[in-house]
Amino acid sequence: MSEALQVAVKDQETRLHESDHQSLKLWLRLLTCTSLIETRLRARLREQFDSTLPRFDFMAQLQRAPDGLTMGEISQRMMVSGGNVSGIASQLDAEGLISRSPLPDNRRTVLVKLTAKGKRSFNKMAEEHEDWIIEMLGGLPKADVDVLMSLLQKLKLGAQATSETGSDR
Amino acid sequence: MSEALQVAVKDQETRLHESDHQSLKLWLRLLTCTSLIETRLRARLREQFDSTLPRFDFMAQLQRAPDGLTMGEISQRMMVSGGNVSGIASQLDAEGLISRSPLPDNRRTVLVKLTAKGKRSFNKMAEEHEDWIIEMLGGLPKADVDVLMSLLQKLKLGAQATSETGSDR
Numbered sequence: 001m002s003e004a005l006q007v008a009v010k011d012q013e014t015r016l017h018e019s020d021h022q023s024l025k026l027w028l029r030l031l032t033c034t035s036l037i038e039t040r041l042r043a044r045l046r047e048q049f050d051s052t053l054p055r056f057d058f059m060a061q062l063q064r065a066p067d068g069l070t071m072g073e074i075s076q077r078m079m080v081s082g083g084n085v086s087g088i089a090s091q092l093d094a095e096g097l098i099s100r101s102p103l104p105d106n107r108r109t110v111l112v113k114l115t116a117k118g119k120r121s122f123n124k125m126a127e128e129h130e131d132w133i134i135e136m137l138g139g140l141p142k143a144d145v146d147v148l149m150s151l152l153q154k155l156k157l158g159a160q161a162t163s164e165t166g167s168d169r
Numbered sequence: 170m171s172e173a174l175q176v177a178v179k180d181q182e183t184r185l186h187e188s189d190h191q192s193l194k195l196w197l198r199l200l201t202c203t204s205l206i207e208t209r210l211r212a213r214l215r216e217q218f219d220s221t222l223p224r225f226d227f228m229a230q231l232q233r234a235p236d237g238l239t240m241g242e243i244s245q246r247m248m249v250s251g252g253n254v255s256g257i258a259s260q261l262d263a264e265g266l267i268s269r270s271p272l273p274d275n276r277r278t279v280l281v282k283l284t285a286k287g288k289r290s291f292n293k294m295a296e297e298h299e300d301w302i303i304e305m306l307g308g309l310p311k312a313d314v315d316v317l318m319s320l321l322q323k324l325k326l327g328a329q330a331t332s333e334t335g336s337d338r
Contacts, residue, residue: 023306155309159306
């Protein structure tokens, strides 16, 4: 995909300023790296755990919130994979991996928690997930990682700032 | 999401080597940047063109291939967004944005091309898409962009090499 768009972009180079052109190339490279890693994570979650990234992400949200989260909170936090949050909840509930119970003081709001089985299942996946990431990224020297971390942070803050303005237009 | 996983990761820091920990942090930062930008692109494609990233991506593949692509080729190239490729093709066909015709020498294989209307429609979206990217990433100094481009390339090559081995296990 990235290569395809890159070529599309090249066809339009003449009308771009050099700085513009750079932004597009950078975005496509960022996207390629993420897609490459994500595609392999998806494949391995499927092969080894018969699971998906949205399910993994859903459970990761709950693992950091031992007191549970409402469905609204989970939706809000699941930026990456979106997915059908209530569909995922029903699946995980049917498999005994989460519990869902109405809040005592507001019975229309459902509180979701990992069950003991859910915690065990998530921890197993999380360990493998870590290993896969280390396998893919661990070869990068520490100095490179440090520079990447700081430049990506800069990129993130820049994107956040400008696009918040942009969405007000 | 990234913040959530980052916290989850922190709980497990004790069992991680420093280099392992770095890989995870790097992956989560990469994912946060990509998700942030992708989320905003999705929102704007929806608001301004009533369209989606998979549709944009599908059309981008065709725009670089004036002789057309088979459905198989399009599927293969659409790494990023996956989506339901034949569902997208039916929609775009119904809207007159692509044409689908069987190959003369193999009538079971369908060749897909952008129509003139499809080209106009894609070019409009691609121009806006460029502007959005430039708005979000254009603030990064050229020196930073250069370093990012080269380190992300290194990261990509490393991930490709190790995970190809990994999938043979």
